[in-house]
Amino acid sequence: MTDPSRWHPAALSQDLVPATVIPARCGPHEIALWRSETGALRAWQDRCPHRGMRLSHGFVRGEMLSCIYHGWRYDGEAVCRKIPAHPALEPPSSITVPRFRVAEAGGVIWIASDPGNSAPPEMAEGLRPLRSVPVDRSAAGLRDALGHDVPARLEDGLCVLVQEIDETRSVLHALTSGNVEPKIASRRLESLRRRFEKEPAA
Amino acid sequence: MKDQWYPVAMLSELGRDPVETILMDAPVRVWRDADGTACAATPEGRKLPVTEAYHHLWTSPGAPDRPLFDIPEARQPDRRFVPCGRVRVACSPLRAVENFLDIAHFPFVHTDILGAEPHTEVARYKAEVREDDDEVWATKVEFYQPQAAKSASGGVTTQYMYRVPAPTSSVLYKTSPPRPGEWDVIAIFVQPVTETRCDVWPWMALFDETTPQADLVAFQQMIFVQDRSILENQVPALLPLDPGLETPTRADMTSIAYRRWLKSHGYTYGAQLVAA
Amino acid sequence: MILHDWVLSPNCYKVRLMAALSGQDLTLRAVNLYPEREHLSDEYLALNPAGTLPILEDGDLVLGESAAILAWLGEGWLGQGKAEAARVQAWLSFAERLNATAGRARNIDMLGVPGSLSEAQKGGRACLRELELALSDRRMEGGTFLVGDGPTIADIACFPHVMLAPDGGLTLAPYPSIRLWTRAVRALPGFVEMPGIHRLHELSPEPEMETELR
Numbered sequence: 001m002t003d004p005s006r007w008h009p010a011a012l013s014q015d016l017v018p019a020t021v022i023p024a025r026c027g028p029h030e031i032a033l034w035r036s037e038t039g040a041l042r043a044w045q046d047r048c049p050h051r052g053m054r055l056s057h058g059f060v061r062g063e064m065l066s067c068i069y070h071g072w073r074y075d076g077e078a079v080c081r082k083i084p085a086h087p088a089l090e091p092p093s094s095i096t097v098p099r100f101r102v103a104e105a106g107g108v109i110w111i112a113s114d115p116g117n118s119a120p121p122e123m124a125e126g127l128r129p130l131r132s133v134p135v136d137r138s139a140a141g142l143r144d145a146l147g148h149d150v151p152a153r154l155e156d157g158l159c160v161l162v163q164e165i166d167e168t169r170s171v172l173h174a175l176t177s178g179n180v181e182p183k184i185a186s187r188r189l190e191s192l193r194r195r196f197e198k199e200p201a202a
Numbered sequence: 203m204k205d206q207w208y209p210v211a212m213l214s215e216l217g218r219d220p221v222e223t224i225l226m227d228a229p230v231r232v233w234r235d236a237d238g239t240a241c242a243a244t245p246e247g248r249k250l251p252v253t254e255a256y257h258h259l260w261t262s263p264g265a266p267d268r269p270l271f272d273i274p275e276a277r278q279p280d281r282r283f284v285p286c287g288r289v290r291v292a293c294s295p296l297r298a299v300e301n302f303l304d305i306a307h308f309p310f311v312h313t314d315i316l317g318a319e320p321h322t323e324v325a326r327y328k329a330e331v332r333e334d335d336d337e338v339w340a341t342k343v344e345f346y347q348p349q350a351a352k353s354a355s356g357g358v359t360t361q362y363m364y365r366v367p368a369p370t371s372s373v374l375y376k377t378s379p380p381r382p383g384e385w386d387v388i389a390i391f392v393q394p395v396t397e398t399r400c401d402v403w404p405w406m407a408l409f410d411e412t413t414p415q416a417d418l419v420a421f422q423q424m425i426f427v428q429d430r431s432i433l434e435n436q437v438p439a440l441l442p443l444d445p446g447l448e449t450p451t452r453a454d455m456t457s458i459a460y461r462r463w464l465k466s467h468g469y470t471y472g473a474q475l476v477a478a
Numbered sequence: 479m480i481l482h483d484w485v486l487s488p489n490c491y492k493v494r495l496m497a498a499l500s501g502q503d504l505t506l507r508a509v510n511l512y513p514e515r516e517h518l519s520d521e522y523l524a525l526n527p528a529g530t531l532p533i534l535e536d537g538d539l540v541l542g543e544s545a546a547i548l549a550w551l552g553e554g555w556l557g558q559g560k561a562e563a564a565r566v567q568a569w570l571s572f573a574e575r576l577n578a579t580a581g582r583a584r585n586i587d588m589l590g591v592p593g594s595l596s597e598a599q600k601g602g603r604a605c606l607r608e609l610e611l612a613l614s615d616r617r618m619e620g621g622t623f624l625v626g627d628g629p630t631i632a633d634i635a636c637f638p639h640v641m642l643a644p645d646g647g648l649t650l651a652p653y654p655s656i657r658l659w660t661r662a663v664r665a666l667p668g669f670v671e672m673p674g675i676h677r678l679h680e681l682s683p684e685p686e687m688e689t690e691l692r
Contacts, residue, residue, distance in 0.1 A: 011654070012654070015658070017658065019680055022651075022654075022657065046437070047437045049448065050450075052437045052438065052442075052447070052448060053435060053436055053437075057431070057432075057435055059678065059679040061684045062684065064684075068432070069310065069311065071309065082686075083451060084310075084319070084322035085322060085323060085453035086323065086453065087320075087685075087686075095449055131614045133610075183615055183618055212513060215513065285513065286513070287513035288513075288589070288590060290587060290588050290589070290590055292587075311676075313676075313679075319685050320685030322685070414508065415510060416509055416510035420483075420484065420485040420486075420508045421485075423512075423673070424486075424672075424673045425673075426673075427588075427673035428673045428676075430588070431644065431674060431676070434644075
């Protein structure tokens, strides 16, 4: 059902600070999403090719991402550049991590699994990122309730992007428009979530 | 693997009331009879074979054709014996053993204890399957360690030997800081609960006359629990026995020998045979 | 000061962390809580009838609750003024709820303590959502820690249970503000780790860079 070319909203830009890696998703794929010290953004398969350890548990030094298990270090092109157990060895260039497309616009980070050159959905100007919250409800159920606009505009200046996690779980990435006070908007988002989790899934 | 011996309880915790545990997807009850005999049986009442060894009760869902592997050091009277209890891990029992055989992760997972950057190099060592004993061995292993044991003070290059006498048990020998020339013995006995869950029972036989028992237990619990978040986050959860899915290097020769040995015996509970 | 300690206990770790961050020396006495249940021995029950760890001995003073020990060690970490001090107290109570939910899930899942894992996880998840909202609020105010401008014992009391929640099968992936807060705590000068809580390796230099600098 999932369109492989579709861009998935993965996180708000403000939640991924420089020199950090976080776990993310692109549809069914688990992603290690990371930002280098100078701000370069990458989305890779969340798996070190050495021993299968999740790279989202790793660490960023400078412009490279290292696996927490054995410290294997990957450059911005996802090519292994250092194997600490063999410091003198130049790692074979065949050791790479599968990459995903990643784009950042309007304070939102988007990930796509297809190799095309489409751009992520364009959103209206002037939206301010608020926060992301997990919801125990299917993305389809949320879209039916909220409408299919990207982002869905709700009352009181709250806008949300729906991200599918699995058949029963989603994430709402919320933004605000107008002059709504962020803490008030944050509480509206919480009550929205309570309502969705109470309603039986259709 | 059904016919292997597996640890299911610590002898010190065995009482008259049966305690239920799970071994290879099936419930097993363990207790000690009025006459002092340790017992294991299925909930339906089928008695299972038992062995009491190394402070643990061992049983098997099948019919073992040979006794439990020997650890000769367990008979040396001047060693301290340290059973460390159980740690549950959501990982393949084989991945738990393979991690125990690995030294290259010390600087990153056991930082400033068993290893530290920049001392990350793993020198060439010898790994083999000993056909006569049908065991995997790694010898001449060396690694620089900031604090190799509770009794160690300061950094030292530690010598290691590793031994895999059964698919889910491993014994390591390492330089004993208080007695250079002798080997401390540290083992993990892994109880396969399911193919992706296990109970790990660490056990030690050390030369150390001064460190309190509680410190020795805490040191081993610390080391093992540092590994737990790694073991629960390897993808796939099952250990791949065929090449292709993972990328071994020279530092992984023990793991390569272990995987080959598992495959040659058909020890595949907790393993994945076809590269995905 | 003597801390009667168990290496895998988040409540003991709170005390070790507070002492390390505030530069106070502790003499650690390891207690074989598991598998030997030494904390329930006559000697330990005489010291702390509650039968719990940690226990801190400082001269004649014997304290057996981690929140009380944090108050004793945490001079300068208690919040500025009455309102902050009161908020710190609220978070100390919250830390008890974390202990009874996420902490309980960890004891069940990792150590085989009897109990309902799903109930404990449900309670833990509710606590994490509550904490995420509060920390998101703090970010909107320009704050990093739970109360006031800098770290307090409120952060130290909550941090261990939160970081160890994955040990009890609770994911931290959906909580971005919690993630940033745990990174801020781990970046504090003098930070020490415990099993299950790794240090930030990104704060150490890459060895080859070190060589170049020499």
